[in-house]
Every structure is written in C-alpha cells, then in structure tokens.
Amino acid sequence: MNYQNLHTHTTYCDGKLSAEEMVQAALRNGGGSLGFSEHSYVFFDEEYSMSLADIPLYIAEINALKEKYAGQIEIFLGIEQDIFTPSVPVGLDYVIGSIHHVEHEGGHITVDTSFEGLQQIRDEHFGGDIYAVAESYYSTIAEIAEKTEADIVGHFDLIAKQNNGGRLFDESHPRYIKSALAAMDRILASCKVFELSTGNMYRYKALTPYPSEFLLRELCKRGGEIILSSDSHDANSLYYKFDEMRELARSCGFKHIKRLTKDGFV
Numbered sequence: 001m002n003y004q005n006l007h008t009h010t011t012y013c014d015g016k017l018s019a020e021e022m023v024q025a026a027l028r029n030g031g032g033s034l035g036f037s038e039h040s041y042v043f044f045d046e047e048y049s050m051s052l053a054d055i056p057l058y059i060a061e062i063n064a065l066k067e068k069y070a071g072q073i074e075i076f077l078g079i080e081q082d083i084f085t086p087s088v089p090v091g092l093d094y095v096i097g098s099i100h101h102v103e104h105e106g107g108h109i110t111v112d113t114s115f116e117g118l119q120q121i122r123d124e125h126f127g128g129d130i131y132a133v134a135e136s137y138y139s140t141i142a143e144i145a146e147k148t149e150a151d152i153v154g155h156f157d158l159i160a161k162q163n164n165g166g167r168l169f170d171e172s173h174p175r176y177i178k179s180a181l182a183a184m185d186r187i188l189a190s191c192k193v194f195e196l197s198t199g200n201m202y203r204y205k206a207l208t209p210y211p212s213e214f215l216l217r218e219l220c221k222r223g224g225e226i227i228l229s230s231d232s233h234d235a236n237s238l239y240y241k242f243d244e245m246r247e248l249a250r251s252c253g254f255k256h257i258k259r260l261t262k263d264g265f266v
Helices: 019-028 052-070 115-125 130-141 144-148 174-188 199-204 213-221 242-251
Strands: 034-040 074-082 093-099 101-104 109-110 191-195 225-229
Touching: 019 034, 019 052, 034 052, 034 109, 052 074, 093 144, 101 130, 109 115, 115 130, 130 174, 144 174, 144 199, 174 213, 191 242, 225 242
Parallel strands: 034 074, 074 093, 191 225
Antiparallel strands: 101 109
C-alpha cells in the first residue's frame, strides 16, 4: 500500500495509543511513512490539547522513533497548530493548521462538537442562524495560513462534520458557499496543500470527507493540492478509506497527491 498519513494523534493529546504503538500499527498495515501531529496547546481548552510540559517530551520521542525505525518506516515530526496557539515549536518537519473554536462575544466557542452542541451554539449565540455559525467559522479559518505558518490545511470544512444529509444546513446555500470559497481563496494565497481527510467518516460516520466533494472540486479548479489524511486517533483509522479517496480525488480533477519526504513535499 505504501500510503502516508501525516495527521496522527497519540496519548500526548486525545489519541488512544502511544506514539510507538502507532508506528507499529502503521507497519502492520503496510504504511510507507507516518507523521505525528499532536494538538498544540490551547489555554482555554486543555482537555484535548498537548500540555506545554509535554511538548519537548513529544519532540524528543518522535525524533528517537525516527532513529529506532529507520529503514523500516519513515517518520515525520509535525504538529496540528491551532489558530489560537500563539507560537509554533521549532524543529518540526511540517505544520497542519486547523481551528476547533471561534471567537464570539468575548470568549471562545467550540465548533468541534456534537450535533446537539452545534444546535445549542446556533440558538444561544447566533440567534438561531446556522449560516451565521458557518460564516464565523470560515472567517476564522480564512486566517489559518497566516497565523499558524501552515504547510497543510486541516479539516477545512469541520463545521459540516455533523451535517449528514443536510440535517443542520444546506451546503449549497449561497451564504455557506460564499463564506467557504472566500476562506479557501484567502488561504490559497499562502498555503496550497489541503488534507483530504476521512477522520469524520471514521469517527462520526459522515457520508463525505473533508473537504466535501463540491469544495474539493473548487479546490482543484483554484490550483490547490491535497494530501491523504485520516486524522487518526487509533490503529484502525490510520489509512481509512484511502483507496476510495484516491478515486474521489481523481474524479474531482486532481492529477496527483502530495507526499512529504526528507527533501520536502513532492
């Protein structure tokens, strides 16, 4: 298979297995390389993010695993840099930029939540207007490349993760499309690579990946590029539905998928 997954979490944040256990899972599943990307520290939501004290330990362990498994699997050191984390650690091989919250009414509201949670956010903070929630989300992620030094944009349309069958909003609604494409255009000025991620399909039984097929086609038209990703938090999700995603990417017009090497992206 020789697939690569650069969006991988461990027990340093909200993953289920240790870093070495994830390496061993990748080897069992025929993976050609594996990149680790723990959640950066977010002061107002420490439950899912890596602690400040763990950052040097994480960097040291991944670098040690690179040496230990040299010749068996290529390992990369990255981070999932949240837009609300002020600084990026040094010595990384890559950065995934992502958001999980929006700023609103002087505080931070998580949009990486349940179906019921998004309904509550819509009603309590946005006057029942779900498109205002989406607009807030996309206006925030529009700044991701500028604020995180991202090499890769993570789960671009995270706001739609609970929207199976359009149960929360219409993804063809003009307000939704306008805000999503405006964010995409701004990001592409600084970062061309987006992840085509199956994380929502694996964990939330979503019917489509991030980005959705419509947004994926728009990304291709605009000269964006993609990597395959599963936002993996356990062994079984590492290369989830990658064969299907390759075919989806081809049908949307992509001619290649990017891959990280020791010499950079190819």
